[in-house]
Amino acid sequence: MKAKAAGFTVGKTNSTLPKSPTGIQGLDEITGGGLPKGRPTLIAGAAGCGKTLLGMEFLVRGATEFGEPGVFMAFEETGKELVANVRSLGFDLNKLVAQKKIALDHVRVERSEIEETGEYDLEGLFIRLEHAVKSVGAKRVVLDTVETLFAGLPNQLIIRAELRRLFAWLKERGLTAIITGERGGAEGTLTRHGLEEYVADCVIVLDHRVDEQMSTRRLRVVKYRGSMHGTNEYPFLIGEHGISVMPVTSMKLDHEVTSQRISSGIARLDEMLGGKGFYRGSSVLVSGSPGCGKTSVAAHFADATCRRGERCLMFAYEESPSQVLRNMRSIGIDLEQWVRKGLLQIHATRPTLYGLEMHLVTMHDLVVKFRPTVVIVDPISNLTVRNDETELKPTLMRLIDSLKTRHVTALFTSLTTGGSSLEESQVGVSSLMDTWLLLRNMENNGEKTRTFYILKSRGMAHSNQVREFVMTGKGVDLLDVYVGANAVLTGTARVAQEGRERAEAALRQREHTRKLRQLSRKRKAIEAQIAALQADVEAEEDEIKSSVSEDSLQQKAVAADRRQMTQLRGGAR
Amino acid sequence: MAKVSTKTGLEALEEAAAKQGTERYVLRLYITGMTPRSTLAVENIRKICEEHLQGRYDLEVVDIYKQPTLAEGEQIIAAPTLIRKLPLPLRRFIGDMSNTDRILLGLDLRTKAK
Structure with missing residues (x-):
């Protein structure tokens, strides 16, 4: 019971x-x-x-x-x-x-x-x-x-x-x-x-x-x-x-955990999370400033969940269900098929409809009824009108607790207001989260790019690299950023830098070949010189040889002459 | 509150005076078995009726232990309870009926007492 x-x-x-x-x-x-x-x-x-x-x-x-x-x-x-x-x-x-x-x-x-x-x-x-x-x-x-x-x-x-x-x-x-x-x-x-x-x-x-x-x-x-x-x-x-x-915070922290891992729906993110994705039953926070792709990350996760044939419950406090579906289609995620199959339920309410606690009671009610394995709340920061974290924390704790005891993986997105430090403004709820993904808008060279990194992920080896977060027609992709001697570059700056490097490389290549050519030419010249010298030597050798043989012939002739002369003087004995 | 009750009391007085001796009283006393309080109430109300309503009253004593459904139907909470069914309006008296003055006032029989 x-x-x-x-x-x-x-x-x-x-x-x-x-x-x-x-x-x-x-x-x-x-x-x-x-x-x-x-x-x-x-x-x-x-x-x-x-x-x-x-x-x-x-x-x-x-x-x-x-x-x-x-x-x-x-x-x-x-x-x-x-x-x-x-x-x-x-x-x-x-x-x-x-x-x-x-x-x-x-x-x-x-x-x-x-x-x-x-x-x-x-x-x-x-x-x-x-x-x-x-x-x-x-x-x-x-x-x-x-x-x-x-x-x-x-x-x-x-x-x-x-x-x-x-x-x-x-x-x-x-x-x-x-x-x-x-x-x-x-x-x-x-x-x-x-x-x-x-x-x-x-x-x-x-x-x-x-x-x-x-x-x-x-x-x-x-x-x-x-x-x-x-x-x-x-x-x-x-x-x-x-x-x-409202289900009750258990008095102790004693929920059982599994070491089963589930995919986040983004291959590169799974790779960053030790190659396997989130733990089942853990709580994930995706935080970032407006328009940095929090909902897209959530949609990927929902998509992956439904693809496994599991149920996913999504609470949308910013967009109506049809708007969520349309917007996600634009990045190539078709959530509608899951809605039709009854695997995905999008529950959209105005955050101002009732107080935070009432929202949590409703959420719990729906979770009990629908029995999802994944719950997505997009975003939690909208739930309190006043953004009062002292109130948000205990109630969230209750929700997370009740989800954890049910082995439901929860993904929360949280909007951070511009200006305040991203980490600081989240401290209130972050301690409740097992995995925290941080999305950040970077403005540089007259353009906005998104970066992404894993701030923490309890109990698993995870990448500490900053990735560039790119939205394509086929969903979200995480790219390596340019980490050079001088700076970390993203977006066109990264592309430009990469171009520049390519050009430099090409230039260097040309230089090399030129030098090689020069070398071979030199070698040829030297080889020619060597051949000429050799020819000289040979010629000299020939000359010397011929003079030596002439010499020996002369000596022979002289000797013959002398013998002849001696014979002729025979009388001179 | 007091003013209103004296007014209605006065009207009732006049009414009672006009109809003096003609009106029929239907009273029902609900008691709980043979407790001292119940017997006292029965004795007291019988005495009052004999003194003031001789020949024109109808008193029924109901033991709600024996007829609990009546207690529900008549909205009995306290015991003993006396209900003046007639003449209207309906009135309830709770207690052992020892406060004769109050009962006479409630039954609009105060004139006779004087």
């Missing part, structure tokens, strides 16, 4: 106090299982807070969902009025009365026709109540509101004594009762006539405040004897299906 939401496990297991589930969304979570069984609970609040409705829903849910019939004793409204009033919430009281699951009794106290003539008690009331309880076998009782007795009967002492007896009577019979009381009266008291004096077990206060022209209903469990309970003020909504209390 809803009551087993995280955060109350301790209170629940240790508690021996039996509880009676109300079936009211959220309330059972705050009270750790419902109202104290067999005991009276006081619901205090000013007129128009929803006391009667809360009581009625308690009975109707008891009768229809938990098999506990109930008695509604109305001191202010007649049975007919009650039937008509709760029909708007989808409760068919007439049917339940006919089925003997609920008994209605309207108690009318008219001061003007009553004359006091001595001592009396309120036994008549007891008899009627007992009769009604018996007629349906009731386990639950609502008295709305017994305080009218104070106005209708003159003797307060008797009423007080009888009320004390009434509550004892209810306890004795083990009836789980709701007693409503008007707010007001002396300071320090919850109800005008101090009913809390008699109902000591559980006190819930309803409140309807108008703050900055925004009205918000709030509920607070002031006291719950013998049980742990949430003590905060929780906003609640009276919707089409009864009361829905």
Whole structure:
């Protein structure tokens, strides 16, 4: 059941106090299982807070969902009025009365026709109540509101004594009762006539405040004897299906996490996030100044989610659904197909429609109904009119908590106002975020470019590089920026710089080839010189050789001559 | 408030004086069993009726323990409760009927008491 939401496990297991589930969304979570069984609970609040409705829903849910019939004793409204009033919430009281699951009794106290003539008690009331309880076998009782007795009967002492007896009577019979009381009266008291004096077990206060022209209903469990309970003020909504209390911050941070990763829809971004994308169930903040592409990032994520066949819920607080669809088509993201397939729901409301807390209650309502795996809020900064972060933070925390316990991945976009430092203005909510992507507009050389980087991403290796964020007809792309010796350049400056570099490179190339040519020419010249020298050497060699051979011939001739001469002189022996 | 009640009281007086002795009273007393307060109330109202309305009253004593549905139908909260059904307007008296003056005033029988 809803009551087993995280955060109350301790209170629940240790508690021996039996509880009676109300079936009211959220309330059972705050009270750790419902109202104290067999005991009276006081619901205090000013007129128009929803006391009667809360009581009625308690009975109707008891009768229809938990098999506990109930008695509604109305001191202010007649049975007919009650039937008509709760029909708007989808409760068919007439049917339940006919089925003997609920008994209605309207108690009318008219001061003007009553004359006091001595001592009396309120036994008549007891008899009627007992009769009604018996007629349906009731386990639950609502008295709305017994305080009218104070106005209708003159003797307060008797009423007080009888009320004390009434509550004892209810306890004795083990009836789980709701007693409503008007707010007001002396300071320090919850109800005008101090009913809390008699109902000591559980006190819930309803409140309807108008703050900055925004009205918000709030509920607070002031006291719950013998049980742990949430003590905060929780906003609640009276919707089409009864009361829905804002899901509750779990009291501890103990939601389970998965290490499953899901794609952001932008390949390059996944790569930057350790190659796998976001963790499932994490919260992602995309912040940036106006027009830097936050919604586009969100749309990519939605597209990727639906592509996986998962459901995505998108809250648009700036654009109507059709406008979102059209605008995203312009960058090549067709979200309409997912809307048609029922995988994507775009919920657009004016942020000023109601207060922040009411928005959160509505969001939670839709999340419970639609069961998405991804929720996109675009943008959260629009939710508070005043941009009051002290208010935004706790309520966001509640939303994120409730989403995390459901393993829903949440992507929030946030508009940062120009001028203030981007990081600074986000500190309030950033601590709640697991991943924070920062988009930034850069104005340089007479043009605007977008840069993108991951400011943080818990639990994963992520790129620390600045990327240039470009929107194309096929979606968003992240490009490397020019990181040179002198500057980080984006946009046309980057293109120009790249051009310049290309030109320089070409120039250098030409220079090289020229030098190479020169070298080869030189080589050729030298080679030619070498050849010439070699030819010289050869010629010389030839000459020397021929002269040597001539020489030897001459010597031979001389020797021959000498021999001849000697022969001729033979006589000269 | 007090002024208004004396006015209507006066008118009632005149009316009662005019119709003196002719009007029929239909009274119903709702009690809760045999508690001392219940018996006291029955005794007291019987005495008043005998003294002031002899022969022209119709007193019914109802035990709402036995007939709880009547308690709901008649919007009974306190016990004992006396309802003046007739003559109109409808009036309720709660208590043990020991305050005779108040009952006489409420039943428009004050003239006789004087």
